[in-house]
Amino acid sequence: MSISQTAPSPAKERLLKSAAWRYSLADKRDLRIDFMRGIALVMMVVAHTEVMSVFNIFTWERFGLTTGAEGFVILSGFMLGMLNRQRLQKAYLLTVSWGLWQRAWKIYQVNIIIILSIYLLSHLPFINTFEVTHFTDRYSGTAWALFPTTPQIKETWFNIVLYLQIGPHQTQILGLYICLLLVSPLFLWLLIKRKAAWLLAGSLAVYCLWQRLPVRVTVSEFEFAFPLLAWQFIYVIGMTCGWYKAELLSLARTPPGKITVGVLVVIALALAFVAQNHTNPFMPPALLMHVISPADFNAFYHTWAAKNGLGPVRVLNDISLMVAVYLLLTYCWTPLWRAAGWFFIPLGQHSLYTFILHVYVVLAVSQVVTFDLWREAWFTNTLVHAVALGVLWLMAKYDVGARWIPN
Secondary structure, eight states: OOHHHHSOOHHHHHHHHHHHHSOOOOOSSOHHHHHHHHHHHHHHHHHHSOBOOHHHHHHSSOSSSOOHHHHHHHHHHHHHHHHHHHHTTTSOHHHHHHHHHHHHHHHHHHHHHHHHHHHHHTTOTTOOOHHHHEEEOTTTOOEEESSOSSOOOHHHHHHHHHTTOSSOGGGTHHHHHHHHHHHHHHHHHHHHTTOHHHHHHHHHHHHHHHHHSOOOSSOSGGGGTSOHHHHHHHHHHHHHHHHTHHHHHHHHTSHHHHHHHHHHHHHHHHHHHHHTTOOOTTSOGGGSOOSSOHHHHHHHHHHHSOTTTTOHHHHHHHHHHHHHHHHHHHHSHHHHIIIIIHHHHHHHHTHHHHHHHHHHHHHHHHHHSOOBSSOOOHHHHHHHHHHHHHHHHHHHHTTTTTTTSOO
């Protein structure tokens, strides 16, 4: 037998290695999405546990002008679109809608419980609740109270609690998620009627209108950080992509699809380069590039990539980075799963559950560590983040309290 018959050629070896690395699980649940949700969750936990560590170097707008909050919203919409398309093959829209409204009601109840529990804990003299009852600008040191600091009449308390006008800033996004769940049946109806173009066009119109005329449509606290009319756009994009997941994956294999994916990857890389020129004052200068001047970067960032208002470049970066990461997980699944999947996937599969619990972990950490982004105690702070994430991972892994906490 010749050598050529017994040993594969280098090209064939590369092909076999590529095939061995690729995502090939036949399970209905896409673990790549769970992996990405886990990453988004870690980014949010690190951001809310306000100490400067090695984790910040990799999570704080380092791979693009994006945050974990955008990933949370987009992937939540994606999962709802993908799963409800399957459910609607066996159930009526009214049945699915009722399930979504029940979920919104349950999360609303949890939000109320969080607000009341933090308020009650603030009256215990041995617990310092400052970090979850105030929002602090770490650059200037200015702090804003998120709970009443003066006595209120009973009617006022009912209003500010029931309308989610108070609460920890770490869980404000739950209010946004509740509102999005309430209107999701309308989005699903349009998708059922094959009116995805209308849905996206309407959502884009609302987004553009908000950019020109920023108004709050609710009195809830979350609107300051996550204005509903702006953030609904990325949720709708996620839901539409989830609904048409199979079609989009098939389209991505065609020549025009490959070109589109390639362009999105290039955009993600270009904006990752831009992000390396960030003017974040807490990031060590040696870890940043200085190709773009601070004035030019700030003008670009605040005009086109605004964080709270979701500037158009930030939305483009969200989409392109999601595509790039999904592509990376597809082609390099095996090594990435072995290296970090064991950690990210359980968190991603329990993302809402873990997010709800993380505010209490942040509160616990603040009892023993002073939150300060200027203090560069790298080892201690990295250990703090690792322990906080480890506690949340263990709770997600073993479903601690899962019977009462929604997911």
